[in-house]
Amino acid sequence: xxxxxxxxxxxxxxxxxxxxxxxxxxxxxxxxxxxxxxxxxxxxxxxxxxxxxxxxxxxxxxxxxxxxxxxxxxxxxxxxxxxxxxxxxxxxxxxxxxxxxxxxxxxxxxxxxxxxxxxxxxxxxxxxxxxxxxxxxxxxxxxxxxxxxxxxxxxxxxxxxxxxxxxxxxxxxxxxxxxxxxxxxxxxxxxxxxxxxxxxxxxxxxxxxxxxxxxxxxxxxxxxxxxxxxxxxxxxxxxxxxxxxxxxxxxxxxxxxxxxxxxxxxxxxxxxxxxxxxxxxxxxxxxxxxxxxxxxxxxxxxxxxxxxxxxxxx
Numbered sequence: 001x002x003x004x005x006x007x008x009x010x011x012x013x014x015x016x017x018x019x020x021x022x023x024x025x026x027x028x029x030x031x032x033x034x035x036x037x038x039x040x041x042x043x044x045x046x047x048x049x050x051x052x053x054x055x056x057x058x059x060x061x062x063x064x065x066x067x068x069x070x071x072x073x074x075x076x077x078x079x080x081x082x083x084x085x086x087x088x089x090x091x092x093x094x095x096x097x098x099x100x101x102x103x104x105x106x107x108x109x110x111x112x113x114x115x116x117x118x119x120x121x122x123x124x125x126x127x128x129x130x131x132x133x134x135x136x137x138x139x140x141x142x143x144x145x146x147x148x149x150x151x152x153x154x155x156x157x158x159x160x161x162x163x164x165x166x167x168x169x170x171x172x173x174x175x176x177x178x179x180x181x182x183x184x185x186x187x188x189x190x191x192x193x194x195x196x197x198x199x200x201x202x203x204x205x206x207x208x209x210x211x212x213x214x215x216x217x218x219x220x221x222x223x224x225x226x227x228x229x230x231x232x233x234x235x236x237x238x239x240x241x242x243x244x245x246x247x248x249x250x251x252x253x254x255x256x257x258x259x260x261x262x263x264x265x266x267x268x269x270x271x272x273x274x275x276x277x278x279x280x281x282x283x284x285x286x287x288x289x290x291x292x293x294x295x296x297x298x299x300x301x302x303x304x305x306x307x308x309x310x311x312x313x314x
Contacts, residue, residue: 015039015142019135029131038135041103043143060100061132063092064107071108084108151202152211155220156313158199162227165192166234170258177246177254186238192231199224219310226310230303237296243289249276253297261305270301 019039023029038057064084071084088104107128165187172184203224206215215221244250256273277294281287 011142012040012043015043015139018142019138022134022138023131029134031128031131034128034131035135035138038132039139042136042139056097056099057103057136058100058129058133059095059097060092060103061107061129063088063095063097063100064104065129067091067104068108081108151206152214152218155199155202155206158195159223159227159313162192162195167258169238170254173241174251174254174258177251179246186242187234189235196224196228196231199227217311218313223307223310226303226306230300230307233296233299233303237293237300240289240293240296243286244293247280249273249280252276257300257304261301261308266305266308270298270305273301274298 016036016039019035020032023032023035029035041057067088068080068084071080071087074080075083085105085108088101088108092098092101092104169184169187172181175181176183203215203220206212206220241250253273256269262269274294274297277290277297281290281294284290
């Protein structure tokens, strides 16, 4: 079973169970499905989205209830629903509460479709808004307290996975150069691209969260930018390698990419390695292919040095 799917299911189940228990215990909530609907809408895997959904749900319920109550004094039925929604759109845009539009429209439909037309009064609007607030509060507590998502840990794990992928590929190329294995297939771009996109989304969310200072201390914006550039150069370099055969210069380059660079001699070692590729191009039958590999290797070595200078992750 997918652990993420299990986590989301448990979060929603616990929030719905607690909400139903509160509604039954206090016997004040007349319609249990109001807070339960709020739980279903608000609970989200991302903590920031949970807070935003709760805010939109509460504001939409209040706005929808007030506008619908005013329209209800003049119109009812589907005509009342239409007029209420037409009035809600500019009101919500003016107040900056666009996220609550869907909830406000739903509230309008629910309120104007109640069997007893006279039951729609200020007391009814207040009670339904309070019911929704209960569901939103439970969803927030469950989402933020019981199962908080530590994205710094997820970022660190994703970077470790990236390092492992590239290290394994470099080891496979080294084995091929030494005649111990066949030429490895190029890395599939889809999983790495998806991992970098997830890391970028986590980084953007954490920039608005409480861990902003830790992100800067660990240089995560620069770290992710370096990994993205490394990956783009790697794709081109690995594609160009398909035109070359194994050799001592390639083996030396693979070792330079795989081992931590010596800080005091990193630039000179990289320059010496690029010079070896240029000398190899003079002796090769396809010098352009060799020079193309050397041109892509140079930024790879530079990004490798920059990654080594970043502070270690905890």
